[in-house]
Amino acid sequence: MHEMGIANSVLEAVRVESLRFPDGHIYKVGVRIGELAGVAPDALRFSFEALLRGSELEPLTLEIEYCPRRYQCRACAHEYPATISDLACPRCGAVESLFLGGDELELSYLEVENGACVAGT
């Protein structure tokens, strides 16, 4: 259960970013989690809510985008999400593919009310 540490990093990042919006309030933070990131979305939501409660960042919503593994076929260049048991290209059946993503653990965006950005964009 390392989601508490990850939730804390998300909130710390929001704190740092909030300095850029002195007159605004950040009310939503978007996080992108790949299926290979080793992070459980439900545990992250739980930890996020626990750490947020009573803090100056309330109200703040966490939105998680869960990303499957994505590959590009080396034979026909088709891009596709892959399941764990079948990595073959659904279009041409080739098994040689390039890994495109699915291991991300990223802060994707913030939504800010009255958000005139002052610096550091």
Place this chain on the structure above:
Amino acid sequence: MERVWLERKVLSENDRLAAALRERFAEHNILCLNLISSPGSGKTSLLERTLENFDSGERVAVLTGDIQTENDAKRLARSGFPVKQITTGGTCHLDAAMIDRALQDWHLEDIDLLLIENVGNLVCPSSYDLGEAAKVVVLSVTEGEDKPLKYPSIFFKSQLLVLNKIDLLPYVPFDITAAEQNARLVHRDMEIVRVSCQTRAGISEWLSWLARRREKSLAAASAP
């Protein structure tokens, strides 16, 4: 209301420290490996077998992580090589800051090979870069052969799978071929060695892998 795109890593502070460690390791030609497994898969035994094969002049050092106790460091210190325990006090993984602190009173110029034994856990350590050149995942045959499918993150991120306790294969319903196929479903180019830390079967293959990695890292360091 406005949406501001950030597109940065959640663990950027850890990644920054890990990148600094990686740079220092490169500067001193140190090969650093991060060993990860479930509790009880045999990371410490594998390190014992590894260290006993090294001449006393080898410039190898070990950091070993656990939630509590200095037991692993005591076991490994019998080898005579520098060993330091990192007790996390509850945290289920090592992070780059812990490695940085643990290295503070060691001279990196005296080390060629740094082996890090992570806290026994197949999930959390996979998210934390420690500045290593490669992650090594250890899976023992008393576990399930579907573990690579259940915990894909760590198998995806590891260069080498060490299948340990193969001396127990006659006694357990573990399909080793299926385990290897599962590992390669998650990570197609996974390198695999089968070992027993009890009978020492396969230990020479593990040591050859280690030697090849050391040559590779030295070659990279001396490249213009």
